[in-house]
Amino acid sequence: MIRHLFKLIWNRKKSNFLLITEMFFSFMVLFAVISFVLYNYHNYKKPLGLNHQNVWQLSFRPNADSVGQAKAIQEQMIQRLKSFPEVEAASLAHNNVPFAFSSWSIDVSYGNKESVETNNYEVQDAYKDVFQLSVDQGRWFGPQDAAALHASVVINQVLKDQLFGEEEALGKQIKGDDSTSYTVVGVMPHYRADSEFAVEEPALFRRINLEKAKPDQLYASLLIKVKPGADVVFEEKMVKDLSRIAKDWTIEVTTLEKMRQSKAKLTWVPMMAMAVVCGFLIFNVALGLFGVLWYNINRRYSEIGLRRALGATTRQIRNQFVGEVLVMATFGLLLGLLLAAQFPLLHVFQLSAEIYWQGIGAAALLIFLLVIVCAVYPSWQAAKIHPAVALHEE
């Protein structure tokens, strides 16, 4: 019977051409949208490597005569912050804090190997406590690193793999693009600070040593970990106190959770827009498919009567019409598969092949489900046609 259905559809390929083309385009659109969603979902499921809950960012716009004066004021503010019982940890950082719309990358190299572009983070020792970072090889920074010959750095596993491969990284020296040498003292299993939907990129942490900092160096962000329950009242009190220390400075407080949500929107919004457009398209395809099937069945009344006369049961008539649509979908999908398979084979957009294959599978499944849903009612109607009546239709 399957061969018969293929033969029937193949012989009717001209009249089914548009329908097959529609299936092909629907498959490609679904494949693209599903692959995009799967890519984001896979990233979302991966660990961030940091805990941003109860972390606040304080951004400063100083109003001081000199950087030196500003640094002194900032130092007083940190001391004041640490004195609040609600504050568990505080660390200065550059603006490229987690979920910020700011990044800083440098090139690092090891030995004669090709250099690797990595995200560069300058943070204080307490940064580990602020984000509850874990270091599974070596250690995080500490005061003992202040006197180190080469500045100590902590890297994430992605950077470790790219620079060292299977080789041990701890104690090794790497070079920055300004030829500065660093000693790797620790490796973190994960650090994904850009967005929950972003792929993990190489990360390198350099220690802020205020005593050795350049005179004109001012860190514009202060990250604090507050105790659970610290609320707006505390925030007001804190800002008020800090404003007394840093008169005429602009101090903005935001939570990392708000920043996370804001960053996530960058992925959510296009994803939802694509899903809505795709859903609308699929709905239209479904309506078209339903109409065409309905029309086909009305056009093939006498054939239905004939098949019943020749021994087809109502179920076989129903299955035949559903089967025909599935065969048409298969033709459309085979065309689509030829194109879609190029994506994993050629590693288009640097996505893993697994995501593309899952996208292909899910899109094919959805197309088959769609055509079955659209075919069930018209096929059921076809099966109900009375053979004696149908045979008199020309």
Next chain:
Amino acid sequence: MIQLQDIEKVYRTKTIETVALNRVNLHVERGEFVSIMGPSGCGKSTLLNIMGLLDEPTSGVVSIDGQPVKTHSDKQLAKLRNEKIGFVFQSYHLIHDLSVVDNVELPLLYRNISGGERRKRALAALEKVGLSTRTRHFPSQLSGGQRQRVAIARALAGAPEIILADEPTGNLDSVMGEEIMEILLRLNREEGTTIVMVTHDEHMAHKTNRLIRFFDGQQVADSLVLEAQI
């Protein structure tokens, strides 16, 4: 072979009730070639549909090989139609997108037999109607007579014991009509196939063994053809 007892068929709408068949009693014996005649709308095709299990009577009993079919399920009726009955229609009812041989294979699709065996039986049926050189053609490439021969081959492919033919020569000129009639007569004579044929053509009807006349849904005459000719 086919027995109809007190068959009535009434078509009802909200306002009209039409009696298509009125208390028809008929017994078709194995190996008979029966022709049914009557004016248009007298119930001939309805009778053929009921005999072919394509329609149900309003009342009365239809038996095939002594077995009443009233309680048969859709599946059982389909099996009977597939294995015991072959249909030939005035307008051929060929599927235009299938080749001649694929059309002939159709009734065998609903049986559990291999593709190779289906093809063998279809080719043998086409051989019987003299169309073995047209197997790859499509219906649109054939003349009316050839199309009807394909339809007969399709009816034969399943090796049915009964062929029900609804005006098989109705759309053909006299020469082609004679050709088709010869095939049916040969099948009846040489293979013992029971044939029930509805026709408007007295000439064709007089070539059969038995002639039944209908008028206004009632059987008004039933005679052996030789007697009728006398």
